[in-house]
Amino acid sequence: WYMISIVHIYNRWRNSEIRCYVNGQLVSYGDMAWHVNTNDSYDKCFLGSSETADANRVFCGQLGAVYVFSEALNPAQIFAIHQLGPGYKSTFKFKSESDIHLAEHHKQVLYDGKLASSIAFTYNAKATDAQLCLESSPKENASIFVHSPHALMLQDVKAIVTHSIHSAIHSIGGIQVLFPLFAQLDNRQLNDSQVETTVWGVGNRQEWREILYGSTQNFASLL
Known part of the structure; x- marks a missing residue:
């Protein structure tokens, strides 16, 4: 630029x-x-x-x-x-x-x-x-x-507008639409060799939701 x-x-x-x-x-x-x-x-x-x-x-x-x-x-x-x-x-x-x-x-x-x-x-x-x-x-x-x-604007000239992270998340329905995706991060996944993989070591789903909610609130306040 x-x-x-x-x-x-x-x-x-x-x-x-x-x-x-x-x-x-x-x-x-x-x-x-x-x-x-x-x-x-x-x-x-x-x-x-x-x-x-x-x-x-x-x-x-x-x-x-x-x-x-x-x-x-x-x-x-x-x-x-x-x-x-x-x-x-x-x-x-x-x-x-x-x-x-x-x-x-x-x-x-x-x-x-x-x-x-x-x-x-x-x-x-x-x-x-x-x-x-x-x-x-x-x-x-x-x-x-x-x-x-x-x-x-002359022919073939186009207006290109980029949006902030806050606007992009708002356009898909807000941060709450991502909750189901985050909630699946600690699910057990088995590959072809039957090896268990854990992405997040959260004790139970309720604790994970509480941690996620607090993190999301902090993230939203920064935006």
């Missing part, structure tokens, strides 16, 4: 600057004489592809959440965003939204409100409806779109 960040820094009296970061580290920079007029309107915007969508100019692979900010990010902000990992897809509004342990100075940079208020638009695989990718910036942010902000 790589996090690529491209920052455009506007300078009034000299050439503007382009900086490229990979995984939170500056790898390249240079001056840019091309003037960017923020008053211009653009009728098309492509992510991971050119306008023609020809095979030589289309990104092939998995793409995580995409963010475009209306303000130039500083190195500390970019590094802190990288600490959130490839699965982050929120809007930098709540400190408790991520399970990843972050240093306090990173939390301060991420959740001081500056990042959230400067999101121009953002897309991620979880916010999709069929081939429509929904724009997910905070509702209170001013929209930069003239028409609908939602994007259409």
